[in-house]
Amino acid sequence: MKHKKIAFFxxxxxxxxxxxxxxxxxxxxxxxxxxxDLYTMNTLISMTMxxxxxxxxxxxxxxxxxxxxxxxxxxxxxxxVSYLNENTGNWLPISTxxxxxLYFSRQFAIDTNFSFDPTVSPIVKAWGFTETSNQxxxxxxxxxxxxxxxxxxxxxxxxxxxxxxxEGMKVDLGxxxxxxxxxxxxxxxxxxxxxxxxxxxxxxxxxxxxxxxGTLWNVGIQNPYGAGYVGAMQLQDKAIITSGGxxxxxxxxxxxxxxxxxxxxxxxxxxxxxxxxxVSDSGMRGDALSTALFVMGKEEAIEYWRRYQNFDMIxxxxxxxxxxxxxLEGNFSLVKGYSQGExxxxx
Amino acid sequence: xxxxxxxxxxxxKNQETKSGDxxxxxxxxxxxxxxxxxxxxxxxxxMVGIWYTQTLAEQDIVTVYVQGEKLFQVDLSSVKESYTxxxxxxxxxxxxxxxxxxxxxxxxxxxxxxxxLQGKSSEAGRPIVCLPHQVLIEFVSEGDxxxxxxx
Numbered sequence: 001m002k003h004k005k006i007a008f009f010x011x012x013x014x015x016x017x018x019x020x021x022x023x024x025x026x027x028x029x030x031x032x033x034x035x036x037d038l039y040t041m042n043t044l045i046s047m048t049m050x051x052x053x054x055x056x057x058x059x060x061x062x063x064x065x066x067x068x069x070x071x072x073x074x075x076x077x078x079x080x081v082s083y084l085n086e087n088t089g090n091w092l093p094i095s096t097x098x099x100x101x102l103y104f105s106r107q108f109a110i111d112t113n114f115s116f117d118p119t120v121s122p123i124v125k126a127w128g129f130t131e132t133s134n135q136x137x138x139x140x141x142x143x144x145x146x147x148x149x150x151x152x153x154x155x156x157x158x159x160x161x162x163x164x165x166x167e168g169m170k171v172d173l174g175x176x177x178x179x180x181x182x183x184x185x186x187x188x189x190x191x192x193x194x195x196x197x198x199x200x201x202x203x204x205x206x207x208x209x210x211x212x213x214g215t216l217w218n219v220g221i222q223n224p225y226g227a228g229y230v231g232a233m234q235l236q237d238k239a240i241i242t243s244g245g246x247x248x249x250x251x252x253x254x255x256x257x258x259x260x261x262x263x264x265x266x267x268x269x270x271x272x273x274x275x276x277x278x279v280s281d282s283g284m285r286g287d288a289l290s291t292a293l294f295v296m297g298k299e300e301a302i303e304y305w306r307r308y309q310n311f312d313m314i315x316x317x318x319x320x321x322x323x324x325x326x327x328l329e330g331n332f333s334l335v336k337g338y339s340q341g342e343x344x345x346x347x
Numbered sequence: 348x349x350x351x352x353x354x355x356x357x358x359x360k361n362q363e364t365k366s367g368d369x370x371x372x373x374x375x376x377x378x379x380x381x382x383x384x385x386x387x388x389x390x391x392x393x394m395v396g397i398w399y400t401q402t403l404a405e406q407d408i409v410t411v412y413v414q415g416e417k418l419f420q421v422d423l424s425s426v427k428e429s430y431t432x433x434x435x436x437x438x439x440x441x442x443x444x445x446x447x448x449x450x451x452x453x454x455x456x457x458x459x460x461x462x463x464l465q466g467k468s469s470e471a472g473r474p475i476v477c478l479p480h481q482v483l484i485e486f487v488s489e490g491d492x493x494x495x496x497x498x
C-alpha cells in the first residue's frame with residue numbers, strides 16, 4: 001500500500017518531466033539556434049538565427065561583416081573608403097558594394113534636399129565627433145569646409161565601375177553602412193532558409209519572421225530623455241533604426257552640441273525632434289532616413305513621409321509627444337510610466 | 348434488401364456496444380475522479396515547476412566575453428561576498444566587480460571609459476560593453492520585456 005502511494009505521486013512527476021523534455025527537445029531537433037557576438041564596423045554586433053542551416057548563415061554573416069568593415073571603415077587606413085578619400089581628384093576603380101552604397105547615398109542626398117550627405121565628414125571631424133576630444137570650430141573653419149560637402153559632385157561611371165571625388169572631398173558611409181550590412185545579411189538568411197532571426201548592429205535592428213513561439217518580436221525604443229523606454233512595438237521582417245541628438249553630444253560654455261550635423265549649415269541640426277525611429281523593409285534606406293528626418297525636423301519629416309508612405313516612423317518631439325504613422329497604430333504602445341507626452345497618429 | 352437489413356442490424360449492435368463502453372467509462376471516471384484530477388494536476392505542476400526554475404535560474408547569470416570568446420559565467424544571485432576580476436589583454440585592462448545581483452566595470456584604461464561610466468547593471472539589464480577592449484558582460488536572458496532595443 002505504501003509503495004502504491006509513492007508510485008502514485010512519482011509517476012505523474014516523471015510523466016511531467018518526460019513531457020517537458022520532449023517539448024523542449026522537439027524545438028531543437030531540426031531547427032537549430034545559433035548566436036554570435038562580434039566587434040566590427042565600430043560597434044558590437046549580435047546575431048541570433050534559427051533554421052536548419054543557421055550555423056552556415058551565421059558564419060557567412062560574420063565573413064560579410066568583416067569584409068564590409070574592410071571596405072567602409074574610415075578609421076582603418078587600408079580600407080577602400082580611406083583609399084578613395086586619399087586619392088581624390090582621380091577616377092578610381094571601386095567594388096560593386098561601394099558603388100551601390102555611394103550611388104544610393106548620392107541619390108538619397110538629392111532626394112532629401114541634402115539633409116543627409118555622405119560627404120559631411122570633414123565637418124563632423126572639425127567638431128571632434130570622430131576624434132577623441134570635442135570642440136566648437138570657428139565660423140570661418142566651417143565656411144571653408146562647406147563647399148566640399150555636396151554629394152551631387154560625386155561622379156560614378158557604372159560601365160567601368162569607377163568613381164570620381166573632387167579634390168579634398170571626404171566620404172563617410174557611417175550613416176548607411178550598417179543598414180547596407182543588414183540588407184546583405186537578409187540575402188544570406190534567404191539563401192540559408194533562416195526562419196527566424198534577431199540581428200542587432202549597435203542599434204540597427206532587424207527582426208526576421210516571428211519568434212520560435214510564434215509571437216511577434218517586441219522591439220523597445222529608448223527614452224531620449226534618460227533611462228528607460230518610450231514605447232514598444234510588435235514587428236516581423238522589419239529593419240528598425242533610431243537617430244537622436246541624445247546619443248552623442250558635448251557641452252561647451254553652457255551650450256549643448258549633438259553629433260548630427262546639418263550638412264547644409266555645418267552646425268548640429270537645429271531639430272525640434274529628440275529622436276526619429278524608422279521601421280522599414282530596407283536596412284540601408286531606414287538607416288539613411290533616420291538621419292535625414294532628424295535633420296529635417298518634425299514638419300518636414302511628416303511631409304517627406306506623406307510623399308512616399310512606404311516606411312513607418314516614430315517621431316519623439318522635443319516636448320515629449322510621440323507621433324507615429326498610421327500603420328503602426330495597434331502595433332506601437334507607450335510604456336507605462338512614460339509621462340513626458342502623449343501618443344498621436346500622423347494622418 | 349436483405350443486405351441492407353443486415354448492415355442495419357450490425358450498426359445497431361455497434362451502437363449498443365459503444366454506449367456500453369461509454370457507460371463503463373463514465374462510471375469508471377466517476378469512481379476515479381479525485382485521483383485522476385490529482386494526477387493530472389501533479390503532471391502540470393511538475394511541468395510548471397521545471398519551467399519556473401529554468402527561467403528563474405537564467406535571470407541573474409552573466410557571461411563575460413573577451414574578443415568575442417566566452418570567458419566564463421557568473422551566477423550573480425549566488426555571489427555572497429563581492430569580488431573583482433581583472434581582464435588583462437596586453438596593456439588593456441578592465442576590472443569587473445561582481446556583487447550580489449549586480450555587476451559593473453569599476454576600472455579600465457580604455458580611452459572612452461563608457462564601460463565604467465555605465466555603472467552597475469542588474470536583473471537581466473543592459474549588457475556592459477567596452478568597445479575598445481572588446482569586453483562584453485551580458486545577462487544570459489535579457490529579460491522578457493524586449494527582444495531588441497533601438498535608440
